[in-house]
Amino acid sequence: MTQPIAFLDGPWWPYLALVLFAVLPTEIWRWLAVVFARRLDENSPWLEWVRLVAMALLAGVVAKLVLAAPGALAAVPLTVRLAALAVAVAVVLAFRRKVMLAVLAGEAVLIGGAVWLS
């Protein structure tokens, strides 16, 4: 457990920590985007580049969350985690982009694998 910063500690510490170390580092990029977007033309080819970089970044976050898994997920073997992702993608591609179905299938593989292997 990370200990509170001593001179800021108190009953409000969890709220303060959330704002300082989670809200600000996340929100700052959304605010910066407002500033940048004002100068960008709607039809600029750069927008397409920006969108694709965002896609690749998002996929990178997925890879990190699965490889360096938090909490109880770390106890599930990596192969099961990867299989769950693969099944979800296969379902989205096969069943005309039904996200809910894909999520359920991926979760079934993950929970099933975790139960079976433990």
Next chain:
Amino acid sequence: MTEVASNHWLRPWGRGFRDAVMLPAWVVGLSLMGVGTLARDVGYPVEVAVLSTILVWAGPSQVLFFASVAAGAAWSAIALAIGFASLRFLPMTVALLPLLRRPGQSMAQQMLIAHCVAVTSWVEALRRLPNIPSEQRVPYFFGFANALIVVSAFTTFVGFQLAGVVPAPVAAGLLCLTPIFFLSSMVAGIRGLGDTIAISLGLALAPLAGWAIGGGFDLIASGLVGGSVAFLVQRWRMTRGSAG
């Protein structure tokens, strides 16, 4: 506000809200249940868990925050990790805002729109907004995003209450909802070769870069390389297509 004006805003807002509650909101909501569970593990009050959903509104940031506190990471390291993982919001929001641009739009409204940007609202907005008349887009988007946030705040609360009650495999399943859901909605939103390349390279390069570079810069590097390669391939195909 006159009655005409409020109707003008309320009806598209309601349609957005309804479209989200029909399904997407519950998928996001489920994926944020794990956050409630993690928050309870570190002994933070339920209000902090629910506020994290409303104020941070980014699954990976919230997971990183509570999981890092549980692991005992330094505060500066937590903020840096979240900052780097959230960099995606810069290009995502920049790509979305022009679709929601209105004449004389206030700075405050743009910042509120930007706050609502997260995977689902982004993927769905890019898909749905072009088919909606431009004067209805802003209220539609807010309706959609508000439904996502309200449902997710509720499920975060439920996840907190369920922590410790659910067996380990289910707890693992809740934590894996975020990556499974992210990847599924991205794949569902694929519009062309460029998207496919960007997603594949992002997945493959992030672990490689993590090993080669590390320190949080790995995500940015893999995003810039993956996105740029995807962009170049797409351009190359377009020029070839128009020439031939």
